[in-house]
Amino acid sequence: MTKVAVIGAGPVGTSQALALLRAGFDVTLFEREPALPADPRAATIQPPTLAMLAELGSGARILARGLKAPVFQFRDRGSDEIIAEYDYGLLEGETPYPFALQCEQFKVALSNVETIEETAPGTVRLGTEVTGFTQDADGVTLKTIGPDGVETHRVAYLVGCDGGRSPTRKALGIAFEGFTYEERFLVLTTPHDFLGRGFRIRNYVLDPKQWCALFKVPHDGPPGLWRTVFPAAEGADTLSDDYIRTQIQGLEPDLTLYDIQHRNLYAVNQRVAASFHAGRVFLAGDSAHVNNPLGGLGMNSGIHDAINLAGKLAAARDRPGEAETLFAAYTTERRGIARNYVQAQTIQNKKRLEARTPEARAAAMDELRATAEDPARHRAWVMNASLIKGLRELDSATKG
Numbered sequence: 001m002t003k004v005a006v007i008g009a010g011p012v013g014t015s016q017a018l019a020l021l022r023a024g025f026d027v028t029l030f031e032r033e034p035a036l037p038a039d040p041r042a043a044t045i046q047p048p049t050l051a052m053l054a055e056l057g058s059g060a061r062i063l064a065r066g067l068k069a070p071v072f073q074f075r076d077r078g079s080d081e082i083i084a085e086y087d088y089g090l091l092e093g094e095t096p097y098p099f100a101l102q103c104e105q106f107k108v109a110l111s112n113v114e115t116i117e118e119t120a121p122g123t124v125r126l127g128t129e130v131t132g133f134t135q136d137a138d139g140v141t142l143k144t145i146g147p148d149g150v151e152t153h154r155v156a157y158l159v160g161c162d163g164g165r166s167p168t169r170k171a172l173g174i175a176f177e178g179f180t181y182e183e184r185f186l187v188l189t190t191p192h193d194f195l196g197r198g199f200r201i202r203n204y205v206l207d208p209k210q211w212c213a214l215f216k217v218p219h220d221g222p223p224g225l226w227r228t229v230f231p232a233a234e235g236a237d238t239l240s241d242d243y244i245r246t247q248i249q250g251l252e253p254d255l256t257l258y259d260i261q262h263r264n265l266y267a268v269n270q271r272v273a274a275s276f277h278a279g280r281v282f283l284a285g286d287s288a289h290v291n292n293p294l295g296g297l298g299m300n301s302g303i304h305d306a307i308n309l310a311g312k313l314a315a316a317r318d319r320p321g322e323a324e325t326l327f328a329a330y331t332t333e334r335r336g337i338a339r340n341y342v343q344a345q346t347i348q349n350k351k352r353l354e355a356r357t358p359e360a361r362a363a364a365m366d367e368l369r370a371t372a373e374d375p376a377r378h379r380a381w382v383m384n385a386s387l388i389k390g391l392r393e394l395d396s397a398t399k400g
């Protein structure tokens with residue numbers, strides 16, 4: 001059996017390992033942390049990703065751990081007016097999953113690992129860090145350090161799903177092209193329930209300085225928790241009580257500092273790797289592209305990379321003469337989606353939320369309202385936001 005090593009047991013690495021196992025590879029997944037990382041990051045799973053995870057066999061577990069969120073809302077913070085609501089229910093007939101699923105990325109990774117362990121026990125090596133690799137024409141040799149000490153492994157292919165700071169990408173010397181936003185994002189977690197005032201499970205609130213994304217996550221089961229993502233102004237002490245009080249004041253009449261359980265700050269980048277592979281070593285997920293979290297696309301598009309790459313590696317194993325072409329196609333196809341859909345949409349999503357002048361804000365709100373009110377435009381909008389459109393266009397381009 002052809003051996004493949006995957007680095008990183010995040011949502012992408014675990015999907016990658018599972019997809020490769022399903023394709024008949026001998027897979028080892030290395031994760032440097034002793035347990036699956038559970039920090040509060042991605043929580044929205046888009047319909048095509050649910051279909052892919054169902055095909056891999058972890059979908060039912062993930063569905064059982066998530067909250068269905070067919071509708072999402074745009075609201076104006078100043079007037080508290082609901083500007084528009086968009087309905088993934090319009091995707092009925094296009095996908096078996098006409099909703100987004102709110103499910104923490106940690107549970108996606110966990111569900112994948114549970115499915116991997118049923119399929120091939122011992123594949124996941126926690127607490128084991130990949131410390132370096134070299135490659136030649138026939139394979140890749142990597143070194144790891146973990147509970148069994150220093151080890152050397154020889155595989156046919158290596159996939160770095162090792163996150164935005166990817167040691168794999170750096171070792172390959174691949175440029176990470178793009179920019180870093182000046183402000184960081186402040187993520188607050190609260191048990192305060194927002195459904196009472198007409199919010200939905202997913203919400204985007206427009207404001208020039210205090211815009212926010214507001215969404216519910218299942219946590220340990222009902223009643224769940226809410227996460228809010230605010231801009232963290234440059235130069236301010238953005239984890240301080242004072243800053244947090246200013247951000248939450250007025251969003252909900254009775255939301256206070258005492259309701260905030262966790263506060264986290266994230267640097268936000270918009271970057272895409274210049275190539276998604278070099279020889280026999282590949283990048284997938286955040287190691288290949290990072291973006292702001294507005295729209296819920298980063299983890300999703302990373303999982304789509306993993307599925308695409310598993311298909312290419314299986315085809316290269318079966319038709320070795322085509323390997324170079326297949327690997328180049330992986331970069332072209334997935335880099336194209338990262339640039340043209342994920343980067344474009346997330347940059348646009350942030351601009352819309354923070355529209356600075358009254359004219360720009362009015363234009364953003366008019367556009368949101370007009371699109372939601374026109375059934376054809378509304379449907380086209382959710383096809384795009386759910387990543388279905390991008391995947392279909394890629395599919396027809398590669399078949400055509």
Ligand SMILES: Cc1cc2nc3c(=O)[nH]c(=O)nc-3n(C[C@H](O)[C@H](O)[C@H](O)COP(=O)(O)OP(=O)(O)OC[C@H]3O[C@@H](n4cnc5c(N)ncnc54)[C@H](O)[C@@H]3O)c2cc1C
Pocket residue numbers: 007008009010011012013030031032033037040041042043044045105128129130131161162163164167187229266284285286287293295296297298299300301302
């Ligand atoms: C606040 C916030 C909200 C977000 N919301 C969404 C959302 O709703 N929807 C969405 O699609 N995306 C969202 N994202 C983006 C999403 O979190 C990332 O795209 C996702 O985590 C990428 O997964 P990954 O598996 O590629 O990388 P990671 O989750 O970063 O996993 C990388 C793993 O590699 C391991 N690793 C690194 N180096 C080594 C090594 N040398 N050896 C062994 N292991 C190693 C790390 O320990 C880690 O476990 C959000 C991000 C943030 C910050």
